[in-house]
Amino acid sequence: MPLTRRSLMDAAAARFGWRRAYGDTTTVDELLTEQSEAAYTEAADHAALATAKNTDALAVQPGVLDTRGRILADVLSLEGVLAGARSRSLPSEVVKRLEDVVDHGHEVTVLLAAAAVRAAAAHTSSGN
Template sequence: MRLSRRSLVDAAAARLGWRRTYSTPAQIDALLSKQAKTAYRDAANHAALATAKHDTALAVQPGVLDVRGRVLADVVYLEGVLAGTRARSLPAELIRRLEDVVGHGHELALLLADTVRATAPVHANSSVEAASDV
């Protein structure tokens, strides 16, 4: 029953915008492990669905655009967190780690944008040819 109660408390807190904190390395490691298991639990199903669904480069585009939007939104959020850690003079290692994450996040957003661009070159060329035929 305790697990159900904890899940209910976590769900209610999340709806209110509250986040739970973890104060021990064991708690943090357990959460990180749970996140990884959740992410990879259905990896085989995702691969099978993606193989069936993404039969053209253009079919890949919406999913990559969605991921880029979420990554960019999260990176901008983390920029705010970084600004707050600097303003409060929180530990230097935390600030350095956040700087790294923000930098890598921006790099990931750029890579995803390049990937989106790579989904449409055939269509872009055919539009140019069609315009030149007019």
């Protein structure tokens, strides 16, 4: 299915709070590829902007805090997905992967929090 049609269908479903599920690995692989291509295209723009904008340690802090907030919200949402997977006795490999993602997500939020704190400390120690 073309990306444009799938995007419209996904947007319509999301409007009603629904999410689509894909029953075959080929479609999932295509979607993952499309997501990756879109993210890497956007990342190139972000890198150029960040290089110009992030002139000191404190300048990176707002982006780090914003990213941490989004990731934390997503990880907490995934904890709900994990709880549902466990309560419905979904296949152990699915549950294990979700556990890994949730654990890793929490680790990432801890690292981002440390980066935000370190940016403030670097700013303070530089005498500003």
